[in-house]
Amino acid sequence: MAISYDELRSARWFAPDTLKGFGHRSRLRQMGYDPEDWEGKPVIAILNTWSDINPCHAHFKDRVAWVKKGILQAGGFPIELPALSLSENFVKPSTMLYRNLLAMETEELLRSHPVDGAVLLGGCDKTTPGLTMGAISMGLPFVYLPAGPMLRGNYRGETLGSGADAWKYWDDRRAGLIGIQEWQEVESGIARSYGHCMTMGTASTMTAIADVLGMTLPGASSIPAADANHIRMASAVGRLSVEMVWEGRRPETFLTRAAFMNAAIASMALGCSTNAVIHLIAMARRAGVNLALDDLDALSREVPVLANIRPVGERYLMEDFYYAGGLKGLLKQLASRLDLAAGNVTGHTLGEALADAEVYHEDVIRPLDRPVYREGSLAVLKGNLAPSGAIIKPASCDARFLHHTGPALVFDDYPSMLEAINDEQLDVTPDHVLVLRNAGPQGGPGMPEWGMLPVPKKLINEGCRDILRISDARMSGTSYGACVLHVSPEAHVMGPLALLKSNDLVKLDLTARRLDMLVDDETLERRWAALKPPAPKYGRGYTWMYLKHIKQAHEGCDFDFLESDFGGTTPEPDIY
Structure with missing residues (x-):
């Protein structure tokens, strides 16, 4: 519906023949504007x-x-x-x-x-x-x-993609397959x-x-x-x-x-x-x-x-x-x-x-009958580890992990995880399930992109490039691998991920859309009773406010007071 100049919101500032209107117009003139710049x-x-x-x-x-x-x-x-x-x-x-x-x-x-x-x-x-x-x-x-x-990025005639190829070549460097010279060439060519x-x-x-x-x-x-x-x-x-x-x-x-x-x-x-x-x-x-x-x-x-x-x-x-x-x-x-x-x-x-839209290269944009992957990019998992949901990107991970049961290797924070991952004597196999918790909306805080946990160096040296990983964190959109993310509710707010211990068996069943820890109810009850909420990390400022009002991953991580159904409105500013 068309509107007139008098109905413009800005006219409330600039049109009135009042002292405030005078103030607004005079300050525009102060910056070199003439009435012809704003009138009408x-x-x-x-x-x-x-x-x-x-x-x-x-x-x-x-x-x-x-x-x-x-x-x-x-x-x-x-x-x-x-x-x-x-x-x-x-x-x-x-x-x-x-x-x-x-x-x-x-x-x-x-x-x-x-x-x-x-x-x-x-x-x-x-x-x-x-x-x-x-x-x-x-x-x-x-x-x-x-x-x-x-x-596009470029490295010695090879096309590089931001993020994805950084992970790939970093693992090659960790395995000793490329040296500092090649690594620096990737660094200078990946973002052009x-x-x-x-x-x-x-x-x-x-x-x-x-x-x-x-x-x-x-x-x-x-x-x-x-x-x-x-x-x-x-x-x-x-x-x-x-x-x-x-x-x-x-x-x-x-x-x-x-x-x-x-x-x-x-x-x-x-x-x-x-x-x-x-x-x-x-x-x-x-x-x-x-x-x-x-x-x-x-x-x-x-x-x-x-x-x-x-x-x-x-x-x-x-x-x-x-x-x-x-x-x-x-x-x-x-x-x-x-x-x-x-x-x-x-x-x-x-x-x-879309009337004039065309596809000029059907290997880049595939037709429906010849897809890159037969289902969509993402899948939602639920179970006793993620009652409110978790996300996996099945199209970008090794298919053998989509139906997998293995022992958990659990980390409570990112630094300890990194230290263990780089230990070549770490007791880990390709069947293990790496778990990082306390990295969600509140635990991070801010849900950092830590969910693509590095493959342990011991396994990298053996040629392994993928392993099942679970976290209440996010991962970069350029990442890949068997990563279960956004586990909700997060461990920091006493979600069941907080109960998991190393060597517990974890089962992922993509067909059933299930993510479960194979731990009996009696054991879980004992763990619940012993669980204590974490002490507050922040006592002031924006992060304090954030932790008071942030919602969980399955709800979009917005502030509760900003969603459309919060129940209140914000009036237009008064202009006197």
């Missing part, structure tokens, strides 16, 4: 997650200029607002600790400033859910601008341009999810960061943001349950990151959509992996995916399973967006 125009906030230490977003300084150009072309007034950068590589203990802080900042930046709509610049793992969760809760028209994947990881890790997964949900220009998530099409997309996003304001195109008009189910289907077909589960559930709950682990597991049994992209795929990377037809090409292959009536930021439907 929607104000568009550009939330920029650029920083000097975020390589995924290194090009955002330039992209902002192109977004502003598009906003000005369409008759809007752009204002850039810096937001928390969340550089995955450098922020410790985990960017997941701060995803909700970015969501809060996004919501409050939009609420407190005189803006009518927004462009959100993100891409590195947690910036996509953080920015969009906050913008969904605020409810203003917004469009998401994805950073785009970096170019700005942009996020070019594997189907968390960044590529989440920008694709934003795309399918209708938050981006259709297909924008596939464009490599270094491609000139990415620059043109930035200007188009600027123009679109102004149109969205005038048309009153708010997120609730297209973020429906159908949109979230489409995103979940596409995730499975992409060979998505395990982190997608937590973020997609959190985003859905912000939009008032009840999406649960059982919904995702049901889809995983029906939707095959079609994207032949590492780490699930055999050889290709995001650059190849773009040239093969990109996300729109993959969605075209899935059209029979999608709700094509779902809308997007353009005001059109998904079906209309």
Whole structure:
């Protein structure tokens, strides 16, 4: 529904002939603006997650200029607002600790400033859910601008994929198969341009999810960061943001349950990151959509992996995916399973967006009858070790572990685990089940990416490259292997994982979707009675607040007071 200038939110700041209106206008003039810059125009906030230490977003300084150009072309007034950068590589203990802080900042930046709509610049793992969760809760028209994947890596003529090949070559170095010279060549060749990881890790997964949900220009998530099409997309996003304001195109008009189910289907077909589960559930709950682990597991049994992209795929990377037809090409292959009536930021439907989509390379984007993997990327496990659920990525691990029983080797913290793993005399076999606990949402805190536990050096030297691992932590979306993650409830809040002891037998049955410790009830009762809750780690600050309000992995790890069903509302700011 079209709106008039008087109905613009920013007009409350700039239009009134009052002392406050005078103050707002005079301060704009102080910065060199004339009334022609803002009168009768929607104000568009550009939330920029650029920083000097975020390589995924290194090009955002330039992209902002192109977004502003598009906003000005369409008759809007752009204002850039810096937001928390969340550089995955450098922020410790985990960017997941701060995803909700970015969501809060996004919501409050939009609420407190005189803006009518927004462009959100993100891409590195947690910036996509953080920015969009906050913008969904605020409810203003917004469009998401994805950073785009970096170019392919290269090492002596071999294509390298971020993350996945780092793990591979690190194990080769631990085994003595390569030396420092080769290792440094991998280091200098694996990340050759700005942009996020070019594997189907968390960044590529989440920008694709934003795309399918209708938050981006259709297909924008596939464009490599270094491609000139990415620059043109930035200007188009600027123009679109102004149109969205005038048309009153708010997120609730297209973020429906159908949109979230489409995103979940596409995730499975992409060979998505395990982190997608937590973020997609959190985003859905912000939009008032009840999406649960059982919904995702049901889809995983029906939707095959079609994207032949590492780490699930055999050889290709995001650059190849773009040239093969990109996300729109993959969605075209899935059209029979999608709700094509779902809308997007353009005001059109998904079906209309896919009208011109094609697949140009069917080994990169497979047809339904020749998938990379016969089921979806993820599976949800439950049992006496994970009554609320756990996640495994069966498409990227050795099939022999998908039905496996073995003795547990349990670690209570990451440092002791690392020390033991590097001990070549460790009493461990390929049948053991490595367990790391106390690394969940509260135990980490922030659920760090520790879930891909290193294969013990003793086994590496014997040629073993995979072993069953279980944790209440997460793992990088670029990781692979037989890793059971997100065990919920976590050990730190007295989940049953806290009862497990070394040498207990653990059974994984993928067919039955079960994860159990084979320990009799009487023994478990004795262990429950002896279990003591851990002492609080933090007495002040953001982390103290985080630990008081964070929800468990199967619920999306959002703060309880930020979800759509919390029961309260936040009013618009008073302007006097």
